[in-house]
Amino acid sequence: MGSRRTVTAVGTGLTTVLVVSVAVIELLNVEFSALVGLPVGVLAGVVAFLSLWDSLDELSPFVRRVASAYATFGLTVVLLLALRYVNVARGTLSVEVIAGVAIAVAILTYLGLWLTDRAVSD
Template identity: 55%
Template sequence: MNVRHALTALGAGLTTGLVVAVLVIELLDFEFSALIGLPVGVLAGLIVFATVAVAFDGLDEMERRAMSAYAAFGLTVIGFAALSYVNLARGLFSGTVAAGAGLIAAVLTYLGLWSRER
C-alpha cells in the first residue's frame, strides 16, 4: 500500500462518515439526534475505510480516480474544519466554504489524475 492508497482509504472513510452522520442527524427530527447520527457515521466510515484499503488495487483506473476524488472531498472538509477549530480566520472557514472547497478539490483531483494518466 502506497501513500495514495492510504490517503484514499482515509479520505473515503472520512467522507462517508461525514455524509452519513449529517444525513442521519438531519433526517431524525428530534433533539439529541447526534447521539445516533455520529456513531452511525463513524461505523459507516470505518467500513468504507477497510473496504477501500483492501479493494483499491482491484479497481480500474477510472474507479481509482473517482475514489481519490471522493476522498479528496472529505480530507479537504476536515482540513477546513481543523483550521476553523484552531481559530484561523474562523469567519472565512464556514461549513459552506468547506463544502465548496471540498467539491473544488474533488474535481481538481480527478482532473489531475486523469491528465497524469493520459
C-alpha cells in the same frame, strides 16, 4: 501505490463518516439525533475504509480516480475545519465556503489524476 492507497482509504472512511453522520442527524427529527447519527457514521466509515483498503488495487482507473476525489473532499473539509478552529480565517471559512472549496478540490483532484493517467498511457 502504497501511500495513495493509504490516503485514499483513510480519506474515504473520513468522508463517509462525515456524510453519513450529517445525513442521519438531519433526517432524524428527534432531539438527540447525534447519538444515533455519529455511531452509524463511524460504522459506515469503517466499512468504507476496510472495503477500499482491501480492493483498491483491483478497481478500474476511473473508479480509483473517483475514490481519490471522494477521499480528498473529506480530508479538505477536516483541514479547513481545523484551520477555522484555530482561528485562521474564521470569518471567511463558513460552512458554505468550506463545502464549496472541498468540492472544488475534489474536482481538481479528479482532473489532475485523469490528466496524469492519460499522460502515462500515451
